[in-house]
Amino acid sequence: MTRVTLQTIADAVGVSRMTVSNAFSRPDQLSGELRDRILETATRLGYTGPDPAARALAKGSSGTIGLLFTDHLEESFLDEIAARFLSAISGELAPSGRGMTLLSSHSKGDLVPTRDIPMDGALVYNCGAESEAVDWLRRRKLPLVFVDQEPVRGYPCLNVDDRGGARAAAQHLVSLGHRRIALVTRLDDERVASSYTVTRRMDGWRSVLDEAGIEPVVVNASASTEDAGHAAAQSFLDLPAKRRPTAVLAYSDRIAVGVMQAARDRDMVVPEELSVVGFDDAFFAEHTRPPLTTVRQDVHRKGAEATALLMAAIGQPGAQRTDHRLLPTELVVRASTSRPGRPQATHR
C-alpha cells in the first residue's frame, strides 16, 4: 500500500492537487462545501495532513528555532539560571507556536546538528564565537542572536552588564573596609579562551580592586556548583589568619553557597569572619544562611528579549540590525556581607 499524499486525495475527489493543498493551508481559497468534502475524504483515506518535511522545503520554513549551548546541555537543565533562561524563551515563543530545538554543539558521526537540522533561526548562548558549531549556523546564513557572549558584528547581540555588576560587588566590599579579598572564578580546563561572562565579571572585580590597590587571591572553581565552590574555598581558608581573605567574590550564587558552607565547616562566622558575594541572584539566594548578598540579573528578561530579537530577525531577513543590547545588573545587599572583624568585635 502506497502512502496517502495530496495527489491521492485529489484523484479521489476529482480536483487538482493544488486545491487539496489549499483546503488544508488556505481555507479562504475555495468554497466551504468543497473544502468539507476534501477534508472528509482525507480523513476517510487516513491522510495525516501535509508532510512537515515537504512543507518545510517548499515554504522555506520549518517552524522551529534552534538553541545552541556550549556546555553540555545536560547540566544546563539542572542549573537554575540556565533553566530560567530556557523557561523565558519557551514562554516568549509559545504564542507563535514555534518549537524550540536544543542542539548539541558536538557533532556525532556524520550528523552535525547545527548543519543538518532544519530550523528558521537560532539563539546562541554562551558559546565560543569561533566554535565549529556556530560556524555552521553562520554559513547557513540563518538569522542568529548571540546571548551572553562576545558580540559578533552584523548580528543582534544581547548581553548583561556583567562587568558593571562585578564592579558594584567589588566596590561594596571595598567600601566596607575589606582589603584581603579572594576571587572565585570559573575556568574550563579544556577551553583556552574562557567564557565571556567569566572574563567580564573578572574584569569588573579587578578594575575596582586595582583602583583600590588590592591584589586579590584568585582561585578557580571547576564548575558552577556548590561542591566546586566548597573545594575552591579550601585553598584560601587554609591560609594563616593574618593573610586569609576577609571577603570573597564568587562567580555564581551556587559557588558562593559552597564557599559559605566551607567557612561553616571551620566554624567561621559569615559575614563577620568572611563576607561572601555571589552573582545572578538565584531564587535560593535569599534563603541561604545568612541570606546572600549578590548581583542580580534579570534572566527572564534576557530570555524574552533574545527571543523577541530573533523573531524579529526571522520576520525581516536581510534587515539584520546590529543591535547590541546590554541589560542592567543590580547589587542586592543581604546579610552575607559586613565590615571585616571577628564576631566578638561587634559586641564590644
Next chain:
Amino acid sequence: MTRVTLQTIADAVGVSRMTVSNAFSRPDQLSGELRDRILETATRLGYTGPDPAARALAKGSSGTIGLLFTDHLEESFLDEIAARFLSAISGELAPSGRGMTLLSSHSKGDLVPTRDIPMDGALVYNCGAESEAVDWLRRRKLPLVFVDQEPVRGYPCLNVDDRGGARAAAQHLVSLGHRRIALVTRLDDERVASSYTVTRRMDGWRSVLDEAGIEPVVVNASASTEDAGHAAAQSFLDLPAKRRPTAVLAYSDRIAVGVMQAARDRDMVVPEELSVVGFDDAFFAEHTRPPLTTVRQDVHRKGAEATALLMAAIGQPGAQRTDHRLLPTELVVRASTSRPGRPQATHR
C-alpha cells in the same frame, strides 16, 4: 543572485549533481581527488552544505525528536523533577547527535506544532492521552513513547510505580500510629481528568488508608509548588487540635516543604506535631529542616530509558513493541516523620 545548490557546483566542476551529493554524504563513492576538487569549489562558491529541509524530505528523517509536555513548558524548566527528566533525555540523546524539539501542546494560529514540525519520533510526557496534540502525533504514525501517563496500547510506555510508592508512604504513617491523616493532592482546575500520576498516587494512599479504616482529609494544591502547599495546608491546620491531622501525605516534595513551612508559621514542631511525607526525592529533600521523608523515583533512569525506547522504535519502525515498563519507587525515611505526639511527650 540565485542560490547556490548542488547543481551550481555540479555545473562548475563539470560532473553530475549526484556526484556532488555523494561528495558530501557518501565520500566512499568517488575518488579522493575529485572529491577534494568538488569540496573546494563548493567552498569557493559559498555553498553551505546540503539543505537540511530538502535532505529531510528525501531521506525521510529530520534528525530531531519531539518532546511533548502538557503543562506549560515554561514551568517545567523550573521544576527540578521535570528538569532532571529533560536533562537525562539530552544526555541519552547526545551520542546520537540528534536534536530535541520541545513542542507546545497548544497550537497557535495555523501552526499546530505536533502536526507541522518535522521530527523522527516523540516522547509524550504526562499529557492527557486524548489531547488533540497527541492525536496529531499518532495520526502521523510517528514512533512514540509515553511516559508518566495512562499507557496506550501498541506503544512502548514507561511508568513509575507511583501507586506502590504512595502505598509505602501511607503504610509508613499508619505503622507509626497516625490515624488522622491529610492528603495534599494536585488537581488542575481546568482539566476534568486529572493527570495519571496524581491519580495513581492518590490511589495508593487511599488503598492503604481504606484498609486501616482511616478517612483522610483531602485538600488540593493549585500547583506543585511550595506556595501552593503552604496555602493548601491552611485548611487542615486550622482545625481544632482534636481533629487536626497529625500527618500529611503530599503529592510532591515542593508541596511538602510548603506544608512544613505553614506548620512552622504556627510554631508547630515537625515531625512531633505534624509528620510530613513528600514524593520524588528532589535534591533539596535531604536539606530541608527537618530532612524530608519522601518516596524516591529514579528520574534520570526514567529519562534515559524512555529515550532508549524511542531510539529503538525509530530504528525498527513497525517493530513497535508493546513494552510497558514500570520503574520502582522507594520510601526514604528521614526526620520529618515520627510517632504522633507533642514534643514534651517524647521527654517523659
Next chain:
DNA sequence: CCACGGTACTATACCGGTACAGACATTCGC
C-alpha cells in the same frame, strides 16, 4: 580472448508539498 568483478560516475525517478499566474464564470457599479 573472454567472462567476471570492482571502481567511478551518471540518468532517471522520486520525496510531498507550495507559489504564482492564469482561466472561467459570476456579480457589481454605473
Next chain:
DNA sequence: GCGAATGTCTGTACCGGTATAGTACCGTGG
C-alpha cells in the same frame, strides 16, 4: 449593457536533495 472586481479552481514550475539501477572502463584469472 459593459468593463471591472471577485470568487473558485487549475497548470506549471519549482523547493533541493537522495536512492537505485545502470554504464563505461579497467585489470584479472582461466
